[in-house]
Amino acid sequence: MTTIGFEGRVAVVTGAGGGLGRAHALLLASRGARVVVNDLGGSVRGAGGSLTAAQRVVQEIEALGGQAIANGDDVATREGAQQLVDAAVQAFGRVDVLINNAGILRDKTLAKMEPADFEAVVRVHLLGSAWCSQAAWPVMAQQQYGRIVMTTSAAGLYGNFGQSNYGAAKLGIVGLMNTLKHEGAKFGIRVNTVAPVALTRMTEDLPFARMLSEAVPERVAAGVAFLASEACQFTGQILSAGAGYFSLVQMIEGRGVHAPAGQATPEFVAAHWGEIADMSQAKPYDSAGDALVAAFAPR
Template identity: 50%
Template sequence: MSELRFDGRVAVVTGAGHGLGRQHALELAGRGAKVVVNDLGGDRHGGGGASGGPAQQVVDEIVKAGGEAVTNPDNVATPEGAEAIVQAAIDAFGKIDIVINNAGILRDRSFRNMSPEEFDSVIAVHLRGSFLVSRAAWSHLRDQGYGRVVNTSSPAGLFGNFGQANYSAAKMGLVGLTRTLAAEGAKYGIKANVIAPIAWTRMTEDVIPADFADQLGVDKVTPLVTYLAHESNETTGEIYTVGGGKIARVFVAETDGWVQKGEQTAEDVRDHWEQVNDGTSYTVPKNIGEQTMALFQALQ
């Protein structure tokens, strides 16, 4: 089989100064892509002061290996910053083909003790940032009739996690955003998918033992991102967990449920609760239209 190449393609990778984003940027560049390496340069909590050092180190590594890359230190969470990130690709390479939204911060705290600022700041980077960068790139992707968007969710978003109400909400929000981008981008050749990685990085070093650093290395996540970002990938609107060599599709399904036409009471719901929750048979709607049509059919 032929190698997946990205010659002539231009990618923006946010949060690419460390961890997953760094690995994504290096891999794409190694396969011929021209890369904008975006990183604000702060610590994993979003503080510590901005620094272009980490992103510049990645760019230097790419250039040393014979690739092409530029650095960008702008903030994904502001409209101006997101526009500047995409404009960096246009200015340096004349276009943009791939958006990999990877930037993120953590402000973990139990729900009872979480402040509105801690909630908002995490939403701002993960969810709002992915929206803003994708939005800044969207008109370029539409006009050229081609694009690939890969968003970064988390198992914490898909399944919940203690002490991460802000992070979980942002990461599940990315699923809805990605599904909508897939729907709206379909006729313009834009594919959008979302990954939920498990990897040992500075973001997860407090929850994943260092003993698993090798088994859960970032190099076990990037191959999926690389494929999803490639022109040969025709899949769109899907969710994939990835880590430690395992890749699996995650989907939102609806059970066959229970239908009672006419009057319905709380007691009726109670008496049919087992049927409502029975997952023996289910459907996986591709969009809200399919889900709604199934309801209409059940009511006929």
Template identity: 55%
Template sequence: MSIRFDAISFQGRVAIVTGAGGGLGREYALELARRGAKVVVNDLGVSRDGTGQSDAALRVVAEIEAMGGEAIANGGNVADYDQMAEMVAKTVDRWGGVHVLINNAGVLRDKTFAKMDPADFEFVVRVHLIGSAFATKACWDTMRAQNYGRVLMTASSTGLFGNFGQANYGAAKMGLVGLAKTLAIEGAKNDIRVNTIAPTAGTRMTEDLFPEAAFKAFAPERVAPGALYLVSQDAPTGAIVGAGAGVFQSSYVTLTAGVALAGDDLSVEGVAAAWDRIADRTGEIVPGTGAEQAMLIGKTLQG
């Protein structure tokens, strides 16, 4: 496991990767180990709809050990907070801390909203959004005490931009963007940096969605460099990064300058008449916090 002298290293770091039994999570775990991290390979071992089980995490641990790294398997369910707390406690007991958390675990239960069972909506949101919150919360006090932490949320283009037949998935994934943005603010004083990746990759989650050639082009190892940068020591915070096939993109939630309406114009008809100006993206900004929306409203009123 030789590492270049100038390479980004995770030597001395302890990392937890959820959903690491295959696909993206496996690649993240392997690359973290190659760069010196001790890795907790968390995977419930279920199929992509959240059913069944396997020993996938143990196989990844074996791969890491075969290359000379250190890893342990964990079969905890991210949607069960007590299991996440137990995972973190065992990790801290064994290795003294948790420096990196990559929230990667997820499931799919795709259907149009008209045909979707409410239980399938709730389950997908629980695994992706609540599960990521639980895993992060379980690590949070340890990271604060260390004055160091790197957390990565896994969003999706579906959450950012929508996709037919994935209302549950999209709702969960956009929720993760809001969670990451808030935690980036709250964690700053303790050097906890929180970012979001929106990957496009050929994995068991997407194997029937890609043609064979595209499936290979979108291999997980072509996403992993972006993910690992976002949990490295010099990572940014509050970033949203799209990644796929070796292409990396920044995504932003923006706000237009807006239009102040008053008098007779402050009406439904007034909003309709001003819509083109309201939606005009000239001079739009990327707020650093939610409070900046109110600040911009005040500025618009004064203008």
């Protein structure tokens, strides 16, 4: 089996001052990558800011013989994301890997949620992933090489009580990946997504925390490192990873039913719901165009 390494590569990891991001940064550095450790240094809710957490991770990397710099730019803004990428290029000359990991939590039911709390979570998770990807894009395109790893969540893929803001942002990230996988193909840019299961500062207060005692961030980082490597030649995939468990996640569509001309009525849908909901012949689609073609294909 070929060893996966990152010698000569430069990786930018957002939210890398602790938890999953720290684990990603340390693993990449241990395998030869020069790493930009980005972290705003705020609370789980996104309040405050300090470079201390990022600097601490840089010190860990340097103690192991690696190279890294700390960065405290706010990726939730277009300007902050650009400054982050500019800092990476200035320090190391290129950007080969971008891991969009930064996030905050402001949990509450939608009925009780303040608009500012909804918007703040979407800004950091979704817009932060978009702005950082946009900033890194021309660098990767010029190199004709890049690996972008997004971070989604089971809360986005499947839903979770009290996390409408977080869930909406996390599924939005999948939509972002699904478009970037097409836009990056001709530039050698592969865009994939990890759905982590890990015990971090963001999950330790959740009621099932004890179930996650084996789901340490390091066991997610292994999957992320593969997605971030040259060995990963596919694009547009979602990898569920945690506690030593790895599984492909797909959005699929059933074979469906065609209503004859003039019979596309609510009653037709009701009468044929069993066939419409039959997933025995379901399959994934690579693009919206493929799904549209399938909708008009003869049965």
